[in-house]
Amino acid sequence: xxxxxxxxxxxxxxxxxxxxxxxxxxxxxxxxxxxxxxxxxxxxxxxxxxxxxxxxxxxxxxxxxxxxxxxxxxxxxxxxxxxxxxxxxxxxxxxxxxxxxxxxxxxxxxxxxxxxxxxxxxxxxxxxxxxxxxxxxxxxxxxxxxxxxxxxxxxxxxxxxxxxxxxxxxxxxxxxxxxxxxxxxxxxxxxxxxxxxxxxxxxxxxxxxxxxxxxxxxxxxxxxxxxxxxxxxxxxxxxxxxxxxxxxxxxxxxxxxxxxxxxxxxxxxxxxxxxxxxxxxxxxxxxxxxxxxxxxxxxxxxxxxxxxxxxxxxxxxxxxxxxxxxxxxxx
Amino acid sequence: xxxxxxxxxxxxxxxxxxxxxxxxxxxxxxxxxxxxxxxxxxxxxxxxxxxxxxxxxxxxxxxxxxxxxxxxxxxxxxxxxxxxxxxxxxxxxxxxxxxxxxxxxxxxxx
Numbered sequence: 255x256x257x258x259x260x261x262x263x264x265x266x267x268x269x270x271x272x273x274x275x276x277x278x279x280x281x282x283x284x285x286x287x288x289x290x291x292x293x294x295x296x297x298x299x300x301x302x303x304x305x306x307x308x309x310x311x312x313x314x315x316x317x318x319x320x321x322x323x324x325x326x327x328x329x330x331x332x333x334x335x336x337x338x339x340x341x342x343x344x345x346x347x348x349x350x351x352x353x354x355x356x357x358x359x360x361x362x363x364x365x366x367x368x369x370x371x372x373x374x375x376x377x378x379x380x381x382x383x384x385x386x387x388x389x390x391x392x393x394x395x396x397x398x399x400x401x402x403x404x405x406x407x408x409x410x411x412x413x414x415x416x417x418x419x420x421x422x423x424x425x426x427x428x429x430x431x432x433x434x435x436x437x438x439x440x441x442x443x444x445x446x447x448x449x450x451x452x453x454x455x456x457x458x459x460x461x462x463x464x465x466x467x468x469x470x471x472x473x474x475x476x477x478x479x480x481x482x483x484x485x486x487x488x489x490x491x492x493x494x495x496x497x498x499x500x501x502x503x504x505x506x507x508x509x510x511x512x513x514x515x516x517x518x519x520x521x522x523x524x525x526x527x528x529x530x531x532x533x534x535x536x537x538x539x540x541x542x543x544x545x546x547x548x549x550x551x552x553x554x555x556x557x558x559x560x561x562x563x564x565x566x567x568x569x570x571x572x573x574x575x576x577x578x579x580x581x582x583x584x585x
Numbered sequence: 586x587x588x589x590x591x592x593x594x595x596x597x598x599x600x601x602x603x604x605x606x607x608x609x610x611x612x613x614x615x616x617x618x619x620x621x622x623x624x625x626x627x628x629x630x631x632x633x634x635x636x637x638x639x640x641x642x643x644x645x646x647x648x649x650x651x652x653x654x655x656x657x658x659x660x661x662x663x664x665x666x667x668x669x670x671x672x673x674x675x676x677x678x679x680x681x682x683x684x685x686x687x688x689x690x691x692x693x694x695x
Contacts, residue, residue: 298662299632305649305661306617306628319621319628326629333640 276313283320290328293580299331349571356567357560364559368552374443375545377450379458382428383536384435390536391423394440394461402460407452417453420444437539443548450545458538465536473525480522487515590641592677596634598624600674603644603666614647614663635664643670 272279284307288300303323310316383390393399400414409417420443425436440457444450491511494504590596602623606613615623621631638644645667649660666674 295636301659302617302662303628303632304659308658309616309618309661319618322627322629323632324629326633330629330633331636333636 272317273313276317280307280316280320283324287320287323287326291331293576293582295331297580349574352571353564353567356570357563360563360566361556361560364562365552365556367559368550368555371550372445373550374445374548375447375450376441376443376548377447377454377542377545378439378441378540379454379538379542380540381438381440381458381461381536382435382539383438385536387425387427387436390436390438391425393464394423394438394457395421399457399460399464402464403453403456406456406460407449417442421457442542442545444545447545447547451542454542458542462536462538477522477525480518480525484515484518484522487511487518491515590637590643590673595624595626595630596638597677598626599631599634599638600670600678603664603670604674604678607666607671612665614665616661616663620664638670639664641669643667643673 281304284303285300288296288303290296291299303319307316307319310319381390395418397414400417401411403417404411404414422441423438424441425438427436429435440454442450442454442457444453491508494508494511592600599620602620603613603615605623606615617628617631617635620626620635621628624631626634635644635646639646643666644664646662646664648662649656651660653660
Protein backbone atom coordinates (compact mmCIF):
# COMPACT_ATOMS: atom_id res chain seq x y z
CA UNK A 255 0.00 0.00 0.00
CA UNK A 256 2.78 2.39 0.97
CA UNK A 257 4.66 1.42 -2.16
CA UNK A 258 1.66 2.25 -4.33
CA UNK A 259 1.27 5.63 -2.64
CA UNK A 260 4.98 6.33 -3.10
CA UNK A 261 4.84 5.40 -6.79
CA UNK A 262 1.75 7.55 -7.31
CA UNK A 263 3.40 10.42 -5.47
CA UNK A 264 6.57 10.14 -7.56
CA UNK A 265 4.57 9.93 -10.79
CA UNK A 266 2.44 12.92 -9.77
CA UNK A 267 5.59 14.89 -8.92
CA UNK A 268 7.17 14.03 -12.27
CA UNK A 269 3.93 14.96 -14.04
CA UNK A 270 3.75 18.29 -12.21
CA UNK A 271 7.38 19.01 -12.98
CA UNK A 272 6.90 18.25 -16.67
CA UNK A 273 3.76 20.38 -16.74
CA UNK A 274 5.49 23.35 -15.15
CA UNK A 275 8.56 23.09 -17.35
CA UNK A 276 6.74 22.08 -20.56
CA UNK A 277 7.15 25.46 -22.26
CA UNK A 278 10.89 25.96 -21.74
CA UNK A 279 11.53 22.30 -22.50
CA UNK A 280 9.49 22.54 -25.72
CA UNK A 281 11.36 25.67 -26.79
CA UNK A 282 14.70 24.06 -26.09
CA UNK A 283 13.74 20.94 -28.06
CA UNK A 284 12.50 23.01 -30.99
CA UNK A 285 15.72 25.03 -31.00
CA UNK A 286 17.74 21.84 -30.87
CA UNK A 287 15.70 20.25 -33.66
CA UNK A 288 16.17 23.28 -35.89
CA UNK A 289 19.84 23.72 -35.25
CA UNK A 290 20.75 20.28 -36.44
CA UNK A 291 19.43 21.13 -39.90
CA UNK A 292 21.51 22.74 -42.66
CA UNK A 293 22.11 26.39 -41.73
CA UNK A 294 19.81 27.98 -44.33
CA UNK A 295 16.94 25.72 -43.39
CA UNK A 296 17.66 25.93 -39.65
CA UNK A 297 16.94 29.65 -39.45
CA UNK A 298 13.63 29.35 -41.22
CA UNK A 299 12.45 26.25 -39.37
CA UNK A 300 13.43 27.61 -35.98
CA UNK A 301 11.29 30.71 -36.51
CA UNK A 302 8.47 28.75 -38.08
CA UNK A 303 8.39 26.15 -35.34
CA UNK A 304 8.47 28.83 -32.66
CA UNK A 305 5.46 30.41 -34.36
CA UNK A 306 3.56 27.13 -34.40
CA UNK A 307 4.60 26.26 -30.86
CA UNK A 308 3.19 29.60 -29.76
CA UNK A 309 -0.09 28.91 -31.52
CA UNK A 310 -0.61 25.61 -29.68
CA UNK A 311 -2.51 26.31 -26.48
CA UNK A 312 -2.06 23.21 -24.34
CA UNK A 313 1.23 22.47 -22.63
CA UNK A 314 1.14 18.72 -23.45
CA UNK A 315 0.42 19.73 -27.06
CA UNK A 316 3.47 21.98 -27.13
CA UNK A 317 5.59 19.23 -25.65
CA UNK A 318 4.28 16.65 -28.13
CA UNK A 319 5.02 19.06 -31.01
CA UNK A 320 8.61 19.53 -29.87
CA UNK A 321 9.25 15.89 -28.99
CA UNK A 322 8.00 14.70 -32.38
CA UNK A 323 10.40 17.09 -34.09
CA UNK A 324 13.41 16.02 -32.09
CA UNK A 325 12.60 12.36 -32.64
CA UNK A 326 12.49 12.81 -36.40
CA UNK A 327 15.71 11.98 -38.16
CA UNK A 328 17.60 14.92 -39.64
CA UNK A 329 17.70 13.38 -43.07
CA UNK A 330 13.89 13.46 -43.27
CA UNK A 331 14.08 17.25 -43.48
CA UNK A 332 17.07 17.44 -45.77
CA UNK A 333 16.57 17.10 -49.51
CA UNK A 334 18.72 14.81 -51.57
CA UNK A 335 21.90 16.70 -52.44
CA UNK A 336 21.56 19.22 -49.62
CA UNK A 337 24.24 19.55 -47.02
CA UNK A 338 25.32 16.22 -45.60
CA UNK A 339 28.06 15.16 -43.26
CA UNK A 340 30.36 14.54 -46.23
CA UNK A 341 30.07 18.23 -47.07
CA UNK A 342 31.80 18.98 -43.82
CA UNK A 343 34.97 17.44 -45.21
CA UNK A 344 35.97 20.67 -47.00
CA UNK A 345 35.43 22.50 -43.70
CA UNK A 346 37.89 20.17 -42.04
CA UNK A 347 40.22 20.54 -44.99
CA UNK A 348 40.29 24.31 -44.74
CA UNK A 349 40.85 24.21 -41.00
CA UNK A 350 43.00 21.15 -40.75
CA UNK A 351 45.78 23.15 -39.09
CA UNK A 352 43.42 23.80 -36.17
CA UNK A 353 42.80 20.08 -35.77
CA UNK A 354 46.50 19.24 -36.09
CA UNK A 355 47.56 21.91 -33.62
CA UNK A 356 44.94 20.98 -31.02
CA UNK A 357 45.82 17.28 -31.37
CA UNK A 358 49.53 17.98 -30.96
CA UNK A 359 49.05 20.41 -28.05
CA UNK A 360 46.81 18.03 -26.14
CA UNK A 361 49.13 15.08 -26.78
CA UNK A 362 52.18 17.01 -25.57
CA UNK A 363 50.30 18.38 -22.57
CA UNK A 364 49.15 14.88 -21.61
CA UNK A 365 52.65 13.50 -22.05
CA UNK A 366 53.96 16.30 -19.81
CA UNK A 367 51.21 15.63 -17.28
CA UNK A 368 52.35 12.01 -17.07
CA UNK A 369 55.51 13.28 -15.34
CA UNK A 370 53.36 14.67 -12.56
CA UNK A 371 52.11 11.17 -11.80
CA UNK A 372 54.59 9.72 -9.27
CA UNK A 373 56.76 6.76 -10.22
CA UNK A 374 55.92 3.66 -8.18
CA UNK A 375 58.06 0.66 -7.28
CA UNK A 376 56.75 -2.87 -7.51
CA UNK A 377 58.02 -5.81 -5.53
CA UNK A 378 56.83 -9.38 -5.91
CA UNK A 379 56.77 -12.54 -3.84
CA UNK A 380 55.60 -16.01 -4.80
CA UNK A 381 53.85 -18.38 -2.38
CA UNK A 382 52.54 -21.90 -2.65
CA UNK A 383 49.65 -23.22 -0.62
CA UNK A 384 47.43 -26.27 -0.70
CA UNK A 385 44.61 -24.40 0.99
CA UNK A 386 41.60 -23.19 -1.01
CA UNK A 387 42.44 -20.36 -3.34
CA UNK A 388 39.90 -17.86 -1.96
CA UNK A 389 40.90 -18.56 1.59
CA UNK A 390 44.55 -17.72 0.90
CA UNK A 391 43.60 -14.56 -0.99
CA UNK A 392 41.43 -13.46 1.91
CA UNK A 393 44.21 -14.19 4.35
CA UNK A 394 46.72 -12.11 2.39
CA UNK A 395 44.53 -9.02 2.47
CA UNK A 396 42.95 -9.67 5.86
CA UNK A 397 43.06 -6.91 8.42
CA UNK A 398 44.85 -9.12 10.96
CA UNK A 399 47.75 -9.78 8.60
CA UNK A 400 47.97 -6.23 7.30
CA UNK A 401 47.84 -4.86 10.82
CA UNK A 402 50.89 -6.98 11.68
CA UNK A 403 52.67 -5.63 8.60
CA UNK A 404 51.83 -2.06 9.47
CA UNK A 405 52.99 -2.53 13.07
CA UNK A 406 56.28 -4.13 12.06
CA UNK A 407 56.94 -1.31 9.57
CA UNK A 408 55.96 1.25 12.20
CA UNK A 409 53.34 2.69 9.95
CA UNK A 410 50.08 4.08 11.26
CA UNK A 411 46.85 2.08 11.37
CA UNK A 412 45.32 4.36 8.80
CA UNK A 413 47.72 2.95 6.22
CA UNK A 414 46.14 -0.49 6.27
CA UNK A 415 43.63 0.46 3.57
CA UNK A 416 46.36 2.06 1.49
CA UNK A 417 48.42 -1.12 1.81
CA UNK A 418 45.48 -3.28 0.80
CA UNK A 419 44.77 -1.04 -2.20
CA UNK A 420 48.30 -1.45 -3.51
CA UNK A 421 48.44 -5.23 -3.16
CA UNK A 422 47.49 -7.42 -6.08
CA UNK A 423 47.25 -11.18 -5.89
CA UNK A 424 47.22 -13.47 -8.89
CA UNK A 425 46.99 -17.22 -8.53
CA UNK A 426 47.47 -20.28 -10.64
CA UNK A 427 46.60 -23.87 -9.91
CA UNK A 428 49.55 -26.22 -9.86
CA UNK A 429 47.68 -29.35 -10.92
CA UNK A 430 44.28 -30.82 -11.57
CA UNK A 431 43.70 -32.58 -8.25
CA UNK A 432 42.19 -30.55 -5.39
CA UNK A 433 45.25 -31.26 -3.22
CA UNK A 434 47.79 -30.04 -5.73
CA UNK A 435 47.57 -26.47 -4.45
CA UNK A 436 48.12 -23.11 -6.11
CA UNK A 437 50.90 -20.64 -6.55
CA UNK A 438 50.24 -17.02 -5.63
CA UNK A 439 52.10 -14.04 -7.01
CA UNK A 440 51.68 -11.17 -4.58
CA UNK A 441 52.71 -7.72 -5.82
CA UNK A 442 52.94 -4.51 -3.91
CA UNK A 443 53.34 -1.00 -5.33
CA UNK A 444 55.26 1.25 -2.99
CA UNK A 445 56.66 4.77 -3.11
CA UNK A 446 60.27 3.51 -3.22
CA UNK A 447 62.16 0.29 -3.93
CA UNK A 448 63.08 -0.48 -0.32
CA UNK A 449 59.68 0.12 1.22
CA UNK A 450 58.02 -2.01 -1.48
CA UNK A 451 60.34 -4.88 -0.60
CA UNK A 452 60.00 -4.35 3.16
CA UNK A 453 56.25 -4.35 3.03
CA UNK A 454 56.18 -7.67 1.17
CA UNK A 455 58.81 -9.22 3.43
CA UNK A 456 56.69 -8.34 6.44
CA UNK A 457 53.62 -9.61 4.67
CA UNK A 458 55.31 -12.99 4.05
CA UNK A 459 56.40 -13.18 7.66
CA UNK A 460 52.98 -12.27 9.03
CA UNK A 461 51.28 -14.70 6.69
CA UNK A 462 53.45 -17.65 7.66
CA UNK A 463 53.25 -16.77 11.33
CA UNK A 464 49.46 -16.47 11.32
CA UNK A 465 49.11 -19.64 9.35
CA UNK A 466 51.47 -21.52 11.61
CA UNK A 467 49.78 -20.27 14.78
CA UNK A 468 46.36 -21.17 13.54
CA UNK A 469 47.35 -24.70 12.69
CA UNK A 470 49.37 -25.16 15.87
CA UNK A 471 46.35 -24.09 17.89
CA UNK A 472 44.14 -26.50 16.02
CA UNK A 473 46.48 -29.52 16.30
CA UNK A 474 47.62 -28.75 19.83
CA UNK A 475 44.09 -28.87 21.15
CA UNK A 476 43.59 -32.28 19.54
CA UNK A 477 46.96 -33.53 20.74
CA UNK A 478 46.31 -32.39 24.32
CA UNK A 479 42.93 -34.07 24.36
CA UNK A 480 44.40 -37.33 23.08
CA UNK A 481 47.20 -37.13 25.62
CA UNK A 482 44.74 -36.84 28.46
CA UNK A 483 42.65 -39.70 27.14
CA UNK A 484 45.76 -41.88 26.79
CA UNK A 485 46.80 -41.15 30.38
CA UNK A 486 43.34 -42.08 31.67
CA UNK A 487 43.32 -45.26 29.60
CA UNK A 488 46.82 -46.17 30.75
CA UNK A 489 45.76 -45.86 34.38
CA UNK A 490 42.72 -48.08 33.80
CA UNK A 491 44.87 -50.75 32.11
CA UNK A 492 47.33 -50.68 34.93
CA UNK A 493 44.59 -50.90 37.52
CA UNK A 494 42.35 -53.54 35.89
CA UNK A 495 44.96 -55.67 34.14
CA UNK A 496 46.75 -57.06 37.20
CA UNK A 497 45.97 -60.67 38.31
CA UNK A 498 43.07 -61.48 35.95
CA UNK A 499 42.60 -65.13 34.96
CA UNK A 500 43.03 -65.78 31.22
CA UNK A 501 39.64 -66.08 29.33
CA UNK A 502 37.68 -64.30 32.03
CA UNK A 503 35.48 -61.28 31.20
CA UNK A 504 37.87 -59.03 33.04
CA UNK A 505 40.76 -60.29 30.91
CA UNK A 506 38.79 -59.61 27.69
CA UNK A 507 37.99 -56.15 28.93
CA UNK A 508 41.66 -55.63 29.54
CA UNK A 509 42.52 -56.68 25.97
CA UNK A 510 39.93 -54.26 24.63
CA UNK A 511 41.42 -51.44 26.67
CA UNK A 512 44.90 -52.24 25.37
CA UNK A 513 43.62 -52.26 21.79
CA UNK A 514 41.90 -48.88 22.30
CA UNK A 515 45.07 -47.52 23.81
CA UNK A 516 47.11 -48.61 20.78
CA UNK A 517 44.65 -47.05 18.34
CA UNK A 518 44.51 -43.80 20.27
CA UNK A 519 48.27 -43.72 20.51
CA UNK A 520 48.51 -43.92 16.69
CA UNK A 521 46.10 -40.97 16.37
CA UNK A 522 48.13 -39.07 18.91
CA UNK A 523 51.32 -39.66 16.93
CA UNK A 524 49.56 -38.37 13.78
CA UNK A 525 48.52 -35.23 15.64
CA UNK A 526 52.09 -34.72 16.84
CA UNK A 527 53.40 -35.17 13.33
CA UNK A 528 50.85 -32.76 11.87
CA UNK A 529 51.65 -30.05 14.36
CA UNK A 530 55.30 -30.46 13.45
CA UNK A 531 54.58 -30.18 9.72
CA UNK A 532 52.32 -27.12 9.82
CA UNK A 533 54.86 -24.85 8.15
CA UNK A 534 54.74 -26.99 5.06
CA UNK A 535 51.16 -25.93 4.25
CA UNK A 536 52.18 -22.49 3.00
CA UNK A 537 55.61 -21.86 1.57
CA UNK A 538 57.45 -18.83 0.32
CA UNK A 539 58.87 -19.79 -3.06
CA UNK A 540 60.40 -16.48 -3.98
CA UNK A 541 61.28 -13.85 -1.41
CA UNK A 542 60.53 -10.23 -2.29
CA UNK A 543 63.16 -8.42 -4.34
CA UNK A 544 63.81 -4.66 -4.22
CA UNK A 545 60.96 -2.92 -6.05
CA UNK A 546 61.27 -2.34 -9.77
CA UNK A 547 60.38 1.07 -11.14
CA UNK A 548 56.88 1.23 -12.58
CA UNK A 549 56.44 4.43 -14.55
CA UNK A 550 53.06 5.74 -15.72
CA UNK A 551 52.16 4.68 -19.23
CA UNK A 552 53.40 7.84 -20.95
CA UNK A 553 52.54 6.63 -24.45
CA UNK A 554 49.02 5.89 -23.23
CA UNK A 555 48.77 9.36 -21.70
CA UNK A 556 49.94 10.93 -24.98
CA UNK A 557 47.50 8.81 -26.98
CA UNK A 558 44.58 9.83 -24.79
CA UNK A 559 45.68 13.45 -25.04
CA UNK A 560 45.87 13.21 -28.83
CA UNK A 561 42.40 11.71 -28.95
CA UNK A 562 41.02 14.48 -26.73
CA UNK A 563 42.78 17.10 -28.88
CA UNK A 564 41.40 15.57 -32.06
CA UNK A 565 37.89 15.59 -30.63
CA UNK A 566 38.17 19.16 -29.38
CA UNK A 567 39.67 20.32 -32.68
CA UNK A 568 36.94 18.57 -34.64
CA UNK A 569 34.24 20.14 -32.50
CA UNK A 570 35.82 23.57 -32.88
CA UNK A 571 35.96 23.21 -36.68
CA UNK A 572 32.37 22.01 -36.76
CA UNK A 573 31.21 24.90 -34.56
CA UNK A 574 33.11 27.50 -36.59
CA UNK A 575 31.76 26.10 -39.83
CA UNK A 576 28.19 26.15 -38.57
CA UNK A 577 28.61 29.71 -37.36
CA UNK A 578 30.01 30.81 -40.70
CA UNK A 579 27.18 29.14 -42.60
CA UNK A 580 24.55 30.73 -40.37
CA UNK A 581 26.07 34.16 -40.84
CA UNK A 582 26.16 33.67 -44.60
CA UNK A 583 22.58 32.45 -44.64
CA UNK A 584 21.44 35.41 -42.51
CA UNK A 585 23.03 37.82 -44.99
CA UNK B 586 3.73 14.30 -61.23
CA UNK B 587 7.01 15.89 -60.07
CA UNK B 588 9.88 13.45 -59.85
CA UNK B 589 11.10 12.01 -56.54
CA UNK B 590 7.85 12.62 -54.69
CA UNK B 591 6.81 9.80 -52.47
CA UNK B 592 3.12 9.74 -51.88
CA UNK B 593 2.67 7.89 -48.66
CA UNK B 594 -0.65 7.68 -46.89
CA UNK B 595 0.43 10.61 -44.70
CA UNK B 596 1.34 12.68 -47.78
CA UNK B 597 -2.05 11.94 -49.27
CA UNK B 598 -3.73 13.06 -46.07
CA UNK B 599 -1.94 16.40 -46.37
CA UNK B 600 -3.00 16.74 -50.01
CA UNK B 601 -6.56 15.89 -49.02
CA UNK B 602 -6.60 18.64 -46.39
CA UNK B 603 -5.32 21.17 -48.92
CA UNK B 604 -7.88 20.10 -51.51
CA UNK B 605 -10.67 20.36 -48.96
CA UNK B 606 -9.47 23.82 -47.97
CA UNK B 607 -9.26 24.89 -51.61
CA UNK B 608 -12.77 23.65 -52.28
CA UNK B 609 -13.99 26.14 -49.66
CA UNK B 610 -11.63 28.99 -50.50
CA UNK B 611 -9.45 29.21 -53.59
CA UNK B 612 -6.84 31.25 -51.71
CA UNK B 613 -6.80 29.02 -48.68
CA UNK B 614 -3.55 29.10 -46.73
CA UNK B 615 -2.76 26.75 -43.88
CA UNK B 616 -0.16 26.90 -41.16
CA UNK B 617 1.62 23.89 -39.69
CA UNK B 618 -0.52 23.56 -36.56
CA UNK B 619 -3.75 23.73 -38.61
CA UNK B 620 -2.46 21.02 -40.92
CA UNK B 621 -1.35 18.87 -38.01
CA UNK B 622 -4.79 18.85 -36.46
CA UNK B 623 -6.68 18.51 -39.77
CA UNK B 624 -4.48 15.72 -41.15
CA UNK B 625 -3.93 14.22 -37.69
CA UNK B 626 -0.21 14.03 -38.15
CA UNK B 627 2.61 14.74 -35.74
CA UNK B 628 4.97 17.63 -36.38
CA UNK B 629 7.78 15.18 -37.07
CA UNK B 630 5.78 13.62 -39.90
CA UNK B 631 4.17 16.75 -41.28
CA UNK B 632 7.17 19.05 -41.74
CA UNK B 633 9.29 16.68 -43.83
CA UNK B 634 6.25 16.24 -46.09
CA UNK B 635 5.68 20.00 -46.37
CA UNK B 636 9.35 20.57 -47.18
CA UNK B 637 9.32 17.85 -49.82
CA UNK B 638 6.17 19.24 -51.45
CA UNK B 639 7.57 22.74 -51.36
CA UNK B 640 10.81 21.68 -53.00
CA UNK B 641 8.79 19.86 -55.67
CA UNK B 642 6.81 23.02 -56.37
CA UNK B 643 3.53 21.58 -55.16
CA UNK B 644 3.30 24.04 -52.27
CA UNK B 645 4.44 27.58 -51.73
CA UNK B 646 4.82 29.33 -48.42
CA UNK B 647 5.09 32.80 -47.01
CA UNK B 648 5.61 34.44 -43.66
CA UNK B 649 2.88 36.32 -41.91
CA UNK B 650 2.92 39.90 -43.19
CA UNK B 651 3.16 41.67 -39.84
CA UNK B 652 6.48 41.84 -38.06
CA UNK B 653 6.88 39.77 -34.89
CA UNK B 654 7.44 42.96 -32.85
CA UNK B 655 4.04 44.20 -33.93
CA UNK B 656 2.36 40.84 -33.47
CA UNK B 657 3.93 40.33 -30.06
CA UNK B 658 4.65 36.71 -30.93
CA UNK B 659 6.76 34.75 -33.44
CA UNK B 660 5.56 34.89 -37.05
CA UNK B 661 3.76 31.94 -38.54
CA UNK B 662 4.39 30.53 -41.97
CA UNK B 663 1.48 29.74 -44.24
CA UNK B 664 1.38 27.11 -46.95
CA UNK B 665 -0.69 27.29 -50.11
CA UNK B 666 -1.12 24.69 -52.80
CA UNK B 667 0.14 25.62 -56.26
CA UNK B 668 -1.62 24.63 -59.47
CA UNK B 669 0.97 21.88 -59.90
CA UNK B 670 0.14 20.65 -56.45
CA UNK B 671 -3.56 20.65 -57.18
CA UNK B 672 -2.92 18.62 -60.30
CA UNK B 673 -0.84 16.08 -58.42
CA UNK B 674 -3.36 15.87 -55.61
CA UNK B 675 -6.27 15.35 -57.95
CA UNK B 676 -4.32 12.83 -59.91
CA UNK B 677 -3.31 10.91 -56.83
CA UNK B 678 -6.54 11.12 -54.95
CA UNK B 679 -8.87 11.01 -57.90
CA UNK B 680 -7.66 9.03 -60.86
CA UNK B 681 -4.94 6.74 -59.62
CA UNK B 682 -6.62 5.42 -56.49
CA UNK B 683 -10.19 6.59 -56.95
CA UNK B 684 -11.98 4.41 -54.44
CA UNK B 685 -9.41 2.80 -52.23
CA UNK B 686 -7.46 5.88 -51.11
CA UNK B 687 -10.44 8.17 -50.93
CA UNK B 688 -12.27 5.72 -48.72
CA UNK B 689 -9.24 5.00 -46.59
CA UNK B 690 -8.45 8.64 -46.09
CA UNK B 691 -11.96 9.64 -45.29
CA UNK B 692 -12.34 6.76 -42.81
CA UNK B 693 -9.01 7.57 -41.30
CA UNK B 694 -9.81 11.21 -40.87
CA UNK B 695 -13.38 10.72 -39.75
